[in-house]
Amino acid sequence: MRHLYVHGGWVASSSGEAVDVVDPATEEVVDRVPAGSAADVDRAVAAARAAFPAWAATPAAERGALLMAAAALLKEQAEQVARTIAVDMGAPYGLALKVHTLMPAGVLADHARMAEELDDAGERAGRSLILREPVGVVAAVTPWNYPLHQVVCKVAPALAAGCTVVLKPSEVAPLAAYALAEILHEVGLPPGVFNMVSGYGPVVGEALAAHPDVDMVSFTGSTRAGRRVSALASHTIKRVTLELGGKSASVVLPEADLDVAVKAGVANAFVNSGQTCSAWSRMLVHRDQYDDVVGRAVAAASGYTLGGPFDEATRLGPLVSAAQRDRVVRYVNRGQEEGARLVAGGGDRPLERGYFVEATVFAGVDPGMAIEQEEIFGPVLAIIPYTSVDQAVEIANGTPYGLAGAVWAGTEEEAVAVARRLRTGQVAVNGGRFNPSAPFGGYKQSGNGRELGRFGLQEYLEIKSLQF
Template identity: 50%
Template sequence: MTDLSKLHTDKLYINGQWQNSHGGDLHAVICPATEEKICDVVQGTAEDVDLAVQAAREAFKTWRTTTAAERAAFLNAIADGMEARKEELIEAVSVALGCPAHITEWLHVDGPIYATRYYAKRAHLMEETEKAGHSLIMREPVGVCGFITPWNYPLHQFVGKVAPAIAAGCTMIAKPSEMTPLQDYVMAEIIDSVGLPAGVFNLVPGAGPIVGAALSAHPDIDMVSFTGSTRAGVEVARAAAPTVKRVCQELGGKSPFIITPDADLEAAVRWGCEDVFINTGQTCTALTRMLVPADRYEEAVEIAKRVAEEVKLGKGGDAFMGPLSSARQREIVRSYIDKGVSEGARLVAGGAEAPEGLEQGFYVKPTVFADVTNDMTIAREEIFGPVTCLIPYKDLDEAIAIANDSEYGLSSGVWAKDAESALPVVRRLEAGLCFVNGGEFNYDAPFGGFKRSGNGREFGEAGLDEFIELKSVQMPA
C-alpha cells in the first residue's frame, strides 16, 4: 500500500507552485468499498480559475514556440514518472472509485501510460507542413485549454486530454471530479518533477457548477474539453457559446450489442455481460442493450443469468466487480432496477437488494433483464450500473433498427461467426465506436460519439487534431 496522505490535497497547483485556494472549502473523498473518508480535497473558486488561466495564458507565449522534440521529451519523462509511481496511481484510482486494484492496473493505468508515450511519438506532426496547390498548410496549437474530467475513468480521461495538449503545444487547467481526484494529484506531482514549465499545466479541483462553469465560460480559454453526462455537456456548451471557444465533448451512451444468428452464442453473451459488469457498469461505452435472435433468445437469457451469478463482488484479488462509486449512484441504479420491474421487464438475475455479505459499501448485484422492449426506460436511459437488457429480434434489419433507435451513438458491438461477417452490420450502426467479436479498446484509434453522445474525438491522431488550428499560407503561384 502506498501512502496517499502525503499528496498535496490541501493545495491547488497553479503556475508551477502548490497554492492555497481562495475559498478553502474542503470536499471529503469517500471510499465506496468501506464508506469511510479517505481524505479531504480543497475546492477551487472562480478566482482560482482566473489565476490559473492567467498563468496558462502567460506560459503559452513561450510554450507554443518549443520544439516538438522538447515536448516529446517531457511526455516521455511523464510516462517514466507514471511507471515509477504506478502502484500509487493504481491505488489512487482504486480506493476512490472502488474498482478492484488488480483490474484497475490494466483497465485504468496501463492504457494511459501507453497513450502518453503515443503522443510523445506524434508531437512531430505539429512541425509538418502540407502543400495544397500554391498554399502551405501549417499546424498551430489552439491555445489555453480547460479540461473537465469524469469520475468513472479518471486517469484515462486525464491523459486523453493532457497528453495531446502537451504534444500540440497548448497550456491547460484541469478539473477532476470531486469523487475521484487523487490520481490528478499524483500526475501533478509527476509533471512538476519533470520540470514542465510553470503555467503549462495547472490543477484546480472543485465543484462543477463553480470551477467547471468558470472554465467553460472563461473568455481567455480557447478550448474546453468535457467528459460526462449529456445533461452537463449541454450546460458546458451553453456556457462556452458566447466566447465561441472550441468545445470537445464525450458524453453519454446506451450502446447496442448485436449477436448475429450465426454467432457463437455462449462466447458472445458471456463477453457482452462482462463488458457491462466491468467497472461495475460505470462505463460510457458499455453495451447495455444485448440484441439476440428470437429463436435463440431463451438460451441467451440462461447464459446471461449464469454469467451474472458467477460474478465475484468485493475488493480483493479474486473480485471482478467492486462497488458503485457513491451512495447516490447506488440509489440511481437501484431506482432503474425498480423501474425495469415496474415496466414489465423480467428480472433474471440480480436486483435492487444489497448483495449478501456486502451490506457495507455501495454494492449492487450484477443484474440481467429479459423481455425488454426498446421503449422501456431501462432501454432508453443510461443507467451507469451493472444492468444489462436482453432484447429479441426477428432478423438483422430489425436488430439494426432497434440498435439505432436511440438518442445516443457512442459505442456499439457486433458478434458474428467471424469478424469479416460482422462488418456489413457495423457499417449500418450509428455509433462512433464498434467492438467486433470481442475486439479491445485501441488507444491508437479515435474515440468519440455520434448524435447526443458528443462531438470531437480523443485518442489516436484525431485526438491530437482537437488541439490544432490549421493555418493556410498563400504562397506566390
C-alpha cells in the same frame, strides 16, 4: 487538506472550503481536496495564458520528451497509483492497475511519439502553405469513472500540440489527477503549462467553460452537463469537444459463437461496475435463441463476486458513491415497473458497508423502456429480442446515443456489414479489443470530436493557410 496546482506549485484555494473524498467500499473519508472558486479559476487561466507563447514555441520534440518522461514515471509508480484509484473509486486492484493506470501510461507514450513527429514545415496546397498551430489555453473537465485515463486523454494531446491546460478533475474521485500533477511537476514541465483546480462542476467547471481567456473546452461527462458546457462556451465561440453518454448495443447474430459472444457481452456490461460510457449495456439476440442466451447471461452474471478492491475474489466493486448507487437502484425498480423481468441480481445493499449493487440482468425488455433507452451507469444488462437483422439494426440505432457497440457473427464479413450500419463511433467486430491508438468518440448525443490517436491530437490544433 490538499492544494491546487497553479503556475508550477501547490497553492491554497481562495475559498477555504473542502470536498471529502470517500472510499466507496468502506464509506470512510480518506482525503480532502479544495472546493475551488471562480477566483482560483482566474488565477489558473492567467498562468496558462502567460505560459502559452513559450510552450507553443517549444520544439515539438522537447514537448514529446517531457511527455515520454511522464509516461515512464507513471509506469514506474503504477502500483502506487493503482492503489490510489482503487481506494478513490472502488475499482478492483487488478483493473485499477491494468486499465486505469498502465493504459494511460501507454496513452501518454503514444502522444509523446506523436508530438515528436509533428511537422512544423506545414504542407503545400497550390500556392498556399497549410500550417497547424496549437489552439491555446485548454480547459479539461473530466469525470470520475476513469479518473486518470480520461485526464490523460485530454492533457496528453493538448500538451503534445503545444497548448497549455487547466484541469478540473471530478470532485468525486480526484486523487489520480493529483498523482498525475505530481508526476508532471517532477519531470520538469514549465510553470503554468499544466494547472489543476479541484472543485464542483457548477463552480469550477462553469467558470472554465465561460472564461474569455480559455480557447477550448474538452469535456467528458453526462449529456445533460455537456449541453450546459456548450451553452456557456458559446458566448465566446470557443472550441468545444464533448465525450458524453452511451447506450451501446452488442448485436448477436444467429450464426455467432454464443459461448464467446454472451460471456464477452456480459463482461463488457459489468466492467468497472458498469460505470463505463461505452459499456454494451444492451444485448440484442434473435428471438429463436433468446431463452438460451438469457440463461447463459444469468449464469455468467452469477460469477461476478462483490467485494472490496483488494480482495482477490472480487469481480464487481462498489459504485463510486451513494448517489450513484441510488440512481442505479431507481432504474432497477423502474425496469420492473415497466414490465421487464429481473432474472439476475438487483439487490442494492448486498454487503454491510459500501455502495454495492449486484450484477443485474433484465429479460423481456422492449424497445422504448427506460432501461433500454437511458444510460444507467451501473452493472445492469438489458437483453432485447429481434426477429430480423434489419430490426436488430433499427433497435441498436434507436436511442439518442451513438458511442460504441459490438457485432457478433459467423464470419467477419457478415459482422462488418452490420457494423457499418450502426450509427456509432466505434464497433467491436467479433470481439475486437479496445485500441487506445484509434479515435474514440460518438455520434448523436454521445458528443462531438474525438480523443486518442492522431485524430484526437488534431482536435487541439488550429489550421492556418499562408497564400503566396
